[in-house]
Amino acid sequence: MPRKRIPEKAGTDHEPHFQGEFPMTPEQLQRLVRMAEEIEALERSAVEGTSEASTEQSGRFRLPDPPAPIPFSTKLNTPHTLATHAGSRRVWSRWVAAASVALIGTIGWQALQPAYISLRSKPRIIAQRPAALNGTAGVTPSQEPVAVRGVEAVAPAEVTAPVMVATAQTPSMPVAEQPECNTTEPLFATVVIAVALDADSGCRAHHKVIHQFPGWASAESIHRSDLLRVGLESLPFSSPDGILVVSITGPVEDLPHTEQEAELKLACTDMRRLDPVTNALVGEFGHDEAKYAAAMQSCVADNLTVEAATMMANSGMPKAFE
């Protein structure tokens, strides 16, 4: 079919830039190029035999199964008898849409429900692991909380007689010091053992208390005055004539947990070497606190730190001790 040639000056007043050219903007040319590439793709699909459609004989051309992937896989499972009916794809599309809506609704309903809380499960306490003391890292906390005990008997009567043993059941302060439901349960603690003598009543008492000093992670941070204060406050009598306070700091699992364990530590320290005649607290060790600490240190694990403090009334040995 003969084509009309464009005259040499084809540009009009509106299109002065396309003289002798097909007046199209670069954008329009690019669109033509894209369309040409789509045609090439269509041609390639024919050459590659990707269109495997079959033509059905009806009033109109029946569409074959699409070669391109269908958004919903359920279409592939559609029975052939249904597929031949007009509008079957619409039915399936609505089914799939309804199923999707139901699924989304179910997920949303579950998301709005409160979370199930098991009453049988124990609350999890995330312990904040503090810095290791004396290189003892990775110590697991004890399942059993460190108990605060009352005043305990020191020794059998035949050993310490005629010393009376006071058995105060309620220590004055340690219970209040123990944290309640504290998620930062320390892995390290300090056990304070106070041994005191009241010359007036002739009572002798041993106290094992648990105390958390401000700088509990380090035994060196326990000041001597704090140690004595804790020991004095734990006594059942207000003005002891002599007191020996020993603190053991370290991992909870290595500390004495029970009365019996504390007794063993005291026995190990061999407090009976104290003057048996005067029943003085300060015996062969005198006022040398370092000796008490060394004696206790030899009875406990190496990762425990022992501090000791003594105080005697009247700036010296009481008369009863002399």
Added chain:
Amino acid sequence: MSSPPATPSSQPSNPERREGETLVQLAAAAAKGDRQAFEAIHRRLSGGLYRLFMDRTNGRVEIVEDLCQRTWLAVWESLQAGRYDPSRSAMTTFVYAVGYKLWLQQLRTFSRPETLVPDVADRSDASDGDPHDAAGLAELLQNVRECLNASGPEPLLTEEERGIVRASAAGASDRDLARQLNIAASTLNARKQSAFQKIRRYLAKKGHRTDSTER
């Protein structure tokens, strides 16, 4: 048309027997009213056309099916009416042009007018989007394909120009292309404009004009 066009389904067919023929042969036979040839063409191109419409409509199956049905019916009617000239465009290009016009028609029917933009099909035809008059668009597209074709004895565009035009049409920026070709962006723009100018001249040489009613 005084009488309704015949449809390919009016006679029994066996398109498998035409598998050995090329699309050019089938198109020539279909243009003469060979239903089997048309069914063979449909068999070969329907999948690609379906995929094309799926891409354009974002997978809306109902619209795709309708467009495919109308496209093949319009192609058959155009063949029966003698509107397709195998010497001016390939059958693939013609089917694409018919489908493209129908797609534009679909857009104009169901879209707001202000969202529509002038299309190249508006320049190539004065038929106001009638898919039966897609021969002009098909010829225009065929000529563009010839410009991009490198198999001819004297390719219109160099290999670099073809790459620039295709990449630019695909959305690549001049700066990215210049970086890939290791040339300046201004140089790349000049080469791209030169390629477009060659295409415009080629299309003008082929007789395409703005006023397509003169054709």
